[in-house]
Structure formats: C-alpha cells, structure tokens
Amino acid sequence: MQPIVRLSGIGKTYGAGETAVSALVDAELDVFPGEVLLIEGPSGSGKTTLLSILGLLLRPSAGTMSVHGRDVGKMRESELAAIRASVFGFVFQGFNLFPALTALENVSYPMRLKGTSVKSPEAEARRLLELVGLGERMKHLPADLSGGQKQRVAIARALGGDPPVILGDEPTAALDSKTALAVMELLGSLAKQHGRAVVVVTHDPRLERYADRVVRVEDGRVLAPERPSQRTSLAGHERHAA
Amino acid sequence: MWSFARKILMHDKVKFAVAAAGVSMSVMLVLVQIGLYLGFMENASNLIDHSTADVWVTGEGNENFDFAAPMDERVYYRIASTPGVDRAERVVLAFGQFRLASGGNQGVEVVGLERDAELLSPWNVVGGDVRRIHEVDGIAVDRSELPKLGLDGADGGASPGLGARNEITGFRSRIVAMTSGIRSFTTSPFVFTNLETARAYTRTRDDRITYVLVRRAPGTSVDALVARLDRIPGVEAHARPSFSTRTRDYWSSRTGVGTGFFMTAVMGVIVGLVVVGQILYSGTLEHLKEYGTLKAMGAKAGAIVRVILYQALISALVGYVIGGGLSFLVREGVRAAALNVVLSPNLLASTAVLTAVMCSAAAILSIVKVLRLDPASVFKG
Numbered sequence: 001m002q003p004i005v006r007l008s009g010i011g012k013t014y015g016a017g018e019t020a021v022s023a024l025v026d027a028e029l030d031v032f033p034g035e036v037l038l039i040e041g042p043s044g045s046g047k048t049t050l051l052s053i054l055g056l057l058l059r060p061s062a063g064t065m066s067v068h069g070r071d072v073g074k075m076r077e078s079e080l081a082a083i084r085a086s087v088f089g090f091v092f093q094g095f096n097l098f099p100a101l102t103a104l105e106n107v108s109y110p111m112r113l114k115g116t117s118v119k120s121p122e123a124e125a126r127r128l129l130e131l132v133g134l135g136e137r138m139k140h141l142p143a144d145l146s147g148g149q150k151q152r153v154a155i156a157r158a159l160g161g162d163p164p165v166i167l168g169d170e171p172t173a174a175l176d177s178k179t180a181l182a183v184m185e186l187l188g189s190l191a192k193q194h195g196r197a198v199v200v201v202t203h204d205p206r207l208e209r210y211a212d213r214v215v216r217v218e219d220g221r222v223l224a225p226e227r228p229s230q231r232t233s234l235a236g237h238e239r240h241a242a
Numbered sequence: 243m244w245s246f247a248r249k250i251l252m253h254d255k256v257k258f259a260v261a262a263a264g265v266s267m268s269v270m271l272v273l274v275q276i277g278l279y280l281g282f283m284e285n286a287s288n289l290i291d292h293s294t295a296d297v298w299v300t301g302e303g304n305e306n307f308d309f310a311a312p313m314d315e316r317v318y319y320r321i322a323s324t325p326g327v328d329r330a331e332r333v334v335l336a337f338g339q340f341r342l343a344s345g346g347n348q349g350v351e352v353v354g355l356e357r358d359a360e361l362l363s364p365w366n367v368v369g370g371d372v373r374r375i376h377e378v379d380g381i382a383v384d385r386s387e388l389p390k391l392g393l394d395g396a397d398g399g400a401s402p403g404l405g406a407r408n409e410i411t412g413f414r415s416r417i418v419a420m421t422s423g424i425r426s427f428t429t430s431p432f433v434f435t436n437l438e439t440a441r442a443y444t445r446t447r448d449d450r451i452t453y454v455l456v457r458r459a460p461g462t463s464v465d466a467l468v469a470r471l472d473r474i475p476g477v478e479a480h481a482r483p484s485f486s487t488r489t490r491d492y493w494s495s496r497t498g499v500g501t502g503f504f505m506t507a508v509m510g511v512i513v514g515l516v517v518v519g520q521i522l523y524s525g526t527l528e529h530l531k532e533y534g535t536l537k538a539m540g541a542k543a544g545a546i547v548r549v550i551l552y553q554a555l556i557s558a559l560v561g562y563v564i565g566g567g568l569s570f571l572v573r574e575g576v577r578a579a580a581l582n583v584v585l586s587p588n589l590l591a592s593t594a595v596l597t598a599v600m601c602s603a604a605a606i607l608s609i610v611k612v613l614r615l616d617p618a619s620v621f622k623g
Contacts (some may be wrong), residue, residue, distance in 0.1 A: 040404075048621045051621060052618045052621050055538065057264070057538055057616075057618035057620075057621065058618045059618050081537070081540045081541075081542065081543075082540060083543075084538065084539060084617075085539065085540025085541070086540070088539075089446035090535065090539055090620070092535065092621075093532065096251075096531050096532050096534075096535040096620060097532070098250065098532050098589050099253060100249045100250050100253030100531065101246070101249055101250075105246070105249070109243075109246045110535075110536055110539055110541060112243065112246075112545075113243075113536055113541035113542065113545040113546065114539060114540050114542070114545075117541055129566060157539075158539075159307050169620075169621050
C-alpha cells in the first residue's frame with residue numbers, strides 16, 4: 001500500500017550556532033490510509049514538531065517529505081496551503097472554535113474559506129455534524145456545548161472538504177476520560193469506515209487500544225513504530241489499570 | 243463571508259458599540275466641520291453666485307470682495323460702451339452702522355443696486371415687496387439677522403420685522419422686504435437698497451461705485467469679454483465662476499479658516515482610525531487562535547483578509563449611517579444660531595468613501611498580524 005505521507009531522514013533544528021536546538025533527528029515515518037497512528041513521548045520530545053511537519057505547517061531543516069508521492073520540500077507557502085486544505089484536517093486540544101459562530105457555521109465557514117469544491121458547504125456541514133452525532137446541536141454556540149461536543153464540532157470541521165488525513169494535537173487532553181474515549185472511538189471509526197488516516201499526538205496510554213501503530217518520540221528521535229499489542233505486553237498491567 | 247465577518251464583529255456587542263460610536267463621531271466631525279466650512283464659503287460668495295452677470299468688474303488690486311475700494315463711476319460708462327457688453331449695472335458695496343433701538347450700533351454690509359437691476363437683486367424674498375428698496379429709505383434684510391439688528395423683540399426692538407424704522411449711519415431706513423438665507427461671511431448683516439441710499443448709508447461719494455456687473459452680448463465669449471474689459475485702466479474683470487472661487491479662496495486661505503476646519507476634520511478621521519483600529523486589532527488578537535486554525539487548515543490568505551476587511555467595512559457602514567444622521571440633527575440645531583451646515587450630496591458621498599478608506603486603513607494592523615501569523619502556532623498550546 002502506498003503511504004499518503006512519507007517522511008525520510010527528516011530533521012528540524014531551531015536557532016543557529018551555539019544556541020541551536022535539534023527538535024527532530026533523522027525521522028522516518030509513513031502514514032497509510034485507514035490507520036490510526038498514535039505519537040507518544042514525554043513533553044519536549046519533539047512530538048508537536050513531528051506533527052507540524054507532517055501537517056506541512058513547519059518546514060524541516062533536513063530530509064525529504066512527500067504527500068501522495070509529490071515532493072513538498074521546495075513548494076511555496078501557497079502551494080503548501082492548498083495541499084493542507086485538500087489533504088489534512090486538524091483537531092486541537094483547545095478546539096479553536098469561533099465563539100460567535102454556531103456549530104453549523106463553525107463547520108461550514110472554514111469550508112468556504114478553504115475554497116473547497118463542495119457545492120453546498122452548509123449541507124455538507126449538516127451531514128458531517130450528523131456523522132459526529134451532533135445533529136441536534138447544530139444551532140448551538142460553542143459556549144452552550146460540552147467539551148466533548150465541542151471536540152466533535154472540531155472533528156466535523158476537520159472533515160470538511162473530505163481530507164484523507166486527520167491530524168490531532170492532544171485532542172482528548174481537555175476532556176474527561178469517558179468523553180476522551182468516545183472521541184477516540186469516533187476518530188477510530190473515521191479511519192476504519194471511511195479509510196482516513198488518523199494521526200494523534202497524545203500523552204494518554206489508554207488511547208493505544210484504538211491505535212494500529214504507536215510511534216514513540218524521545219529526545220527528537222522517532223523510534224520504530226510498534227503494534228499496540230507489543231507495547232501492552234511490555235508495559236504490563238499498570239497501564240490498563242490506569 | 244459578510245455574515246461570518248458580521249457575526250465575529252458583533253459577538254462582543256459592547257466592543258462593537260464602541261467601534262460604531264468612534265466611527266460615528268468621526269463621520270459627524272468630518273461632515274459638520276466641512277459642512278460648516280462650505281456654509282461659510284457659500285456665504286462668502288453668495289452675492290456673486292446668485293447674480294446672473296457673466297463678468298464682475300472691480301477696481302484694480304481689490305483682493306477682498308467685502309472690503310473692496312470704490313472706483314470712479316466713469317469706468318461704468320466705458321464698460322457699458324465696450325463691444326460685446328449687452329448690459330452693465332453698477333453696484334455699491336460698503337459698510338454702514340445700523341442704529342439699534344437699544345442705543346448701540348451694528349455694522350451692516352450695504353448693497354446698493356440699480357433701480358432696474360436685472361443682474362443682481364435680493365432672492366428668497368419671504369415678505370414685503372423687494373421693488374420698494376428703490377424708495378428713498380427702503381431696505382431689505384434677512385430674517386435670520388433680525389436678532390442682530392435688535393428687531394426680534396427680544397433685544398429691545400420696538401417694531402420687529404417688516405416696516406421697522408431705524409437709522410443707518412445717520413440716515414433713515416425702513417424694512418420693506420424680508421429675505422431668507424442671505425448671510426455674509428463677515429457676519430455683518432446684508433442690507434439691500436438702491437444706489438443713492440447705499441452711498442448715503444456708507445458715506446460713499448456720489449461718483450463712486452464698487453462693482454460693475456456685465457452681461458455679455460449674444461455671440462461674445464466670456465473669456466474674450468474679460469480680456470477686453472481687463473484692458474480698461476484701473477479695473478480688473480473676472481468671469482463670475484472664477485470671481486466666486488477667488489473670493490472663497492481669499493477667505494479660506496488668508497484667514498486660516500479653511501485650515502482650521504480641515505484640521506478639525508482631519509482630527510476626526512484620526513479619532514476614527516485609532517478607535518476602529520484598536521477595536522479591530524483587539525478583536526483579531528482575541529481570535530488569533532481561530533484565525534491560525536483557519537490558516538493551518540489551508541484557508542486562503544485573501545479569504546481571511548476579506549473577513550477582517552468586511553468587519554472594518556461593516557463598522558464603517560454602521561458608523562456612517564449614525565454619524566450622518568447626527569450631522570443632519572446638528573445642522574437643524576445650529577440653524578437657529580444662523581449657522582449654515584452644507585451637507586451636499588458630494589460631501590456625503592466623499593465622506594462615505596473616506597469612511598470606508600479610514601476603516602480599511604484601520605484594519606491594516608490586524609491584517610498584517612494575521613498574515614504574519616505562523617499557522618504552526620496553533621500547535622503550541
């Protein structure tokens with residue numbers, strides 16, 4: 001199977017000279033359709049840098065990167081933005097919804113701004129909100145929604161324009177454990193039923209049960225991906241108990 | 243995208259109210275200040291503008307319309323006999339002292355007209371018979387000036403309005419006609435009368451006049467006639483429109499009145515710029531994360547810029563409507579003080595454009611902030 005995104009020998013260094021900091025070193029990673037890929041690691045390990053590079057939000061200092069087989073290394077910012085609009089959907093820890101807009105508008109307006117080919121962004125937004133289980137909350141403002149509902153709106157927004165990859169930056173960190181698992185369940189179903197790749201940065205080991213692969217980042221180094229079952233056997237029972 | 247911009251802008255109603263108030267004040271200051279200026283300028287040249295003369299002739303070197311030095315009346319005959327002149331009329335314009343019933347004096351600007359004048363006569367006559375100014379003591383005044391002349395009944399005037407008898411520079415006067423809206427730039431009330439009486443009121447010699455008004459003969463160009471009349475020694479000839487402009491320019495530039503009004507108008511624009519700019523910028527900062535999210539998701543920079551620009555233009559529209567409405571109220575309010583605020587269609591249209599430009603300029607900081615926003619920043623907490 002061809003990966004949607006391929007990172008090869010990717011490095012990222014912030015600053016220069018004596019103050020230079022290597023956030024990522026020689027990273028190798030492929031993202032395949034239909035999989036849930038978890039990125040774990042301690043704070044400051046380089047997870048967010050990896051996710052930002054994956055989402056074309058940050059240019060790497062070294063290595064090559066391709067999306068759908070196209071080298072994106074020398075593309076202009078406008079070209080990268082166009083790829084982001086069509087290939088990636090983003091979900092954030094803080095939801096980042098416009099407080100003045102209803103759930104429906106928070107999903108439909110970004111589609112207009114992205115210039116997607118969707119004929120009726122509003123109809124598409126309704127469909128997506130139904131998909132994430134918010135059919136009854138479309139006219140609600142974010143202030144009137146629970147944390148889990150806000151994140152569902154954010155997921156629906158990320159799905160606008162039908163991107164093949166969903167990138168989540170700690171999307172469950174601001175949610176209670178029950179809601180967090182429900183959101184992860186939803187993301188997992190998007191991967192399994194709709195063939196999307198879902199890449200999630202998280203500190204929460206309970207989410208591993210939804211993952212097809214887990215990548216650990218330590219001191220800027222991306223360790224070889226593992227199957228969750230391999231990790232579970234190593235980690236023992238404490239993790240499940242948590 | 244208009245509705246997107248409107249919802250973001252109006253979500254914080256207090257902030258939006260402050261922005262709208264800022265633009266309204268700015269619009270009102272600009273409209274009222276420039277309207278007042280235009281009103282004064284209209285007054286400065288209203289005798290010229292309401293005449294039907296093609297050419298105004300005055301003594302050489304006269305720069306100020308209201309304080310022009312008199313010239314020898316024989317010039318009139320030379321002008322009248324110049325080829326291309328169809329009609330010429332003499333005008334005396336000078337100052338006299340109107341004796342108030344209370345005992346004081348009020349300076350008045352006396353306009354002496356020929357008995358059969360066709361090229362200039364009082365307009366907007368609202369009472370009496372303007373033809374009677376050719377009676378020996380007949381005068382026409384503007385009703386808005388009655389308080390200054392002590393004839394409104396509140397300043398000791400015994401017989402207000404038409405028929406009131408007074409003295410001007412020691413000679414009897416009687417109001418035989420009343421006009422509306424004829425005011426001078428000098429603030430001294432205009433008093434229209436006949437040539438002889440005007441000379442008496444202003445102590446002007448019988449062989450002196452101030453202006454000669456000329457109507458060109460059919461087939462004669464105004465420019466050619468001006469050039470011909472200019473060759474007469476001791477006089478200057480001006481086509482009516484250029485004489486009007488020259489008179490306005492004199493008062494505007496020589497007295498600094500234009501600078502004063504425009505400085506206040508500019509300050510109004512600056513106030514609007516600062517208020518709207520500050521409100522838009524703080525709103526942008528509040529939504530920085532959301533804008534960053536849109537950028538991260540691949541929203542086109544132009545689309546995000548449009549959202550901010552639309553917010554600025556909505557503020558401009560609301561502020562313009564309120565500020566414009568307030569300006570009309572101010573215009574009615576100051577009418578009682580004999581002040582003329584001219585809110586012409588041109589002024590309203592150009593202020594609308596200015597408001598849109600002002601608010602768009604106020605959005606520049608916000609636009610720069612969003613354009614420079616690193617989309618990766620949305621992943622940094």
